[in-house]
Amino acid sequence: xxxVVDDKQENILSLKSLLTNHSFPVDxxxxxxxxxxxxxxxxxxxILLDVQMPGMDGFEVAENISTYSKTKDVPxxxxxxxxxxxxxxxxGFTSGAVDYIAKPIDPxxxxxxxxxxxxxxxxKRQLNEMQVSLRSEIEFRKKxxxxxxxxxxxxxxxxxxxxxIAFTLNVNGEIDFTNSKWYxxxxxxxxxxxxxxxxxxxxxxxxxxxxNKQPVEREFRLKGVADPVFRYYLLRMLPVKEGGQIIxxxxxxxxxxxxxxxxxxxxxxxxxxxxxxxxxLTTIKGYMQLLDTEVSNDxxxxxxxxxxLQQIEKLNGLVxxxxxxxxxxxxxxxxxxxxxxxxxxxxxxxxxxxxxFPNNTLNILQCDDMIITADKSxxxxxxxxxxxxxxxxxxxxxxxxxxxxxxxxxxxxxSVKDHGIGIPLEDQPYVFDxxxxxxxSEDKAQGLGIGLYICADILGRHDCEYGVKSELGKGTEFxxxxxxxxxxx
Ligand code: ADP
Numbered sequence: 001x002x003x004v005v006d007d008k009q010e011n012i013l014s015l016k017s018l019l020t021n022h023s024f025p026v027d028x029x030x031x032x033x034x035x036x037x038x039x040x041x042x043x044x045x046x047i048l049l050d051v052q053m054p055g056m057d058g059f060e061v062a063e064n065i066s067t068y069s070k071t072k073d074v075p076x077x078x079x080x081x082x083x084x085x086x087x088x089x090x091x092g093f094t095s096g097a098v099d100y101i102a103k104p105i106d107p108x109x110x111x112x113x114x115x116x117x118x119x120x121x122x123x124k125r126q127l128n129e130m131q132v133s134l135r136s137e138i139e140f141r142k143k144x145x146x147x148x149x150x151x152x153x154x155x156x157x158x159x160x161x162x163x164x165i166a167f168t169l170n171v172n173g174e175i176d177f178t179n180s181k182w183y184x185x186x187x188x189x190x191x192x193x194x195x196x197x198x199x200x201x202x203x204x205x206x207x208x209x210x211x212n213k214q215p216v217e218r219e220f221r222l223k224g225v226a227d228p229v230f231r232y233y234l235l236r237m238l239p240v241k242e243g244g245q246i247i248x249x250x251x252x253x254x255x256x257x258x259x260x261x262x263x264x265x266x267x268x269x270x271x272x273x274x275x276x277x278x279x280x281l282t283t284i285k286g287y288m289q290l291l292d293t294e295v296s297n298d299x300x301x302x303x304x305x306x307x308x309l310q311q312i313e314k315l316n317g318l319v320x321x322x323x324x325x326x327x328x329x330x331x332x333x334x335x336x337x338x339x340x341x342x343x344x345x346x347x348x349x350x351x352x353x354x355x356x357f358p359n360n361t362l363n364i365l366q367c368d369d370m371i372i373t374a375d376k377s378x379x380x381x382x383x384x385x386x387x388x389x390x391x392x393x394x395x396x397x398x399x400x401x402x403x404x405x406x407x408x409x410x411x412x413x414x415s416v417k418d419h420g421i422g423i424p425l426e427d428q429p430y431v432f433d434x435x436x437x438x439x440x441s442e443d444k445a446q447g448l449g450i451g452l453y454i455c456a457d458i459l460g461r462h463d464c465e466y467g468v469k470s471e472l473g474k475g476t477e478f479x480x481x482x483x484x485x486x487x488x489x
Contacts, residue, residue, distance in 0.1 A: 073124070173206065222253065237251035281315060440472075465481040
């Protein structure tokens, strides 16, 4: 906006109409005092200032303008009918003005000067704005840099304070920080510690994780620089993200050797204990069976013996499971695979269930028979475990269903379905884990939580797909899908 200052109304009017006709926005003031007030309040791109005014004259106004930082750069064109001699022109310029036009005003010359000064002012204003925004951008970047630096420092202090070996990698997977514990395992800042010769290659696992943007959780055996013995460590490496982008990786090696030793000792104990228990148990069972034939005339003794034999059978089952666990752990659970029709194993399961659970009913649904290649007794063991669980965890319902179906890709799906207590959704992913029991089962039935773990190992080694579907309070289905060879004629 242009401010026109003149004490004569007719001058104001003619200048205003000349400028507005050329699309300049115009404001007016009829005295020096009024002009100063307006200048301090508003922003003007140019001031056309009459020199000779009653009260405060144009030079005084200009002098005042030049003292305020807000207004000192606003260009002024003095308009004067008198005082055009050199002395006054100079005074006008030293008091902050930029140009001078003598009255009577030549409109062309005025417009020329107004145009130039207006444009210059606009350019200067834009430059200023750009400078301000650049300055704030620089400030912002400096602050962000400082924050990133502080965060990195904080991370380093944290990694230094933890008992683990810790390191960070840049986005390219190069080591950019290691804590002091690192040097107990390697003398180089850029190389990972040496791992046991039979462990996978640590450097390539890390390289792959970085390339695939995948976190790592894996056990390795590491050897200290001054220590000849390998110890178990758990490597955990996670990406650090900012705005969804990986900016670095943080990794730790946690010493888990003591836990590993304890687990190993426990496994050894289970193995030895179950072995030692098995022999006397088999002997007791044999003698009790003999006794059973001896007391066949004594009803009460016969009943007691039958009950004892049932308990011995349970104990035998537990010891066998424990033995299986230690065999799995030591890789000694052998499978003896043969080809046989699936109906054979189903029939045998049906017979065993009828004997062992005389108070329950197992409905068997079968499709066309098919040949499978498997360890028959182990598949039977899996199904018996599914069925006994189905009865065990169905306190009110006595029925369960064993179904054999053909899948769309010519495999066989075998499932055991009950109408029991069900398994909470959050427990379902873990029921095949070792020693896992749901909180629902604790007060419903006794167990060790190892049956399904053994099933999972057996089914896994038959390349079966297996799983559980369950609805709390409604029932559960355990199933596996096994490859079939041909259809039985
Ligand atoms: P156990 O029955 O000896 O505890 P399992 O390994 O056979 O051990 O089963 C693990 C757990 O899975 C059980 O403790 C129980 O919580 C749950 N579970 C297994 N089968 C069923 C089922 N049919 N219905 C409900 N829960 C079941």
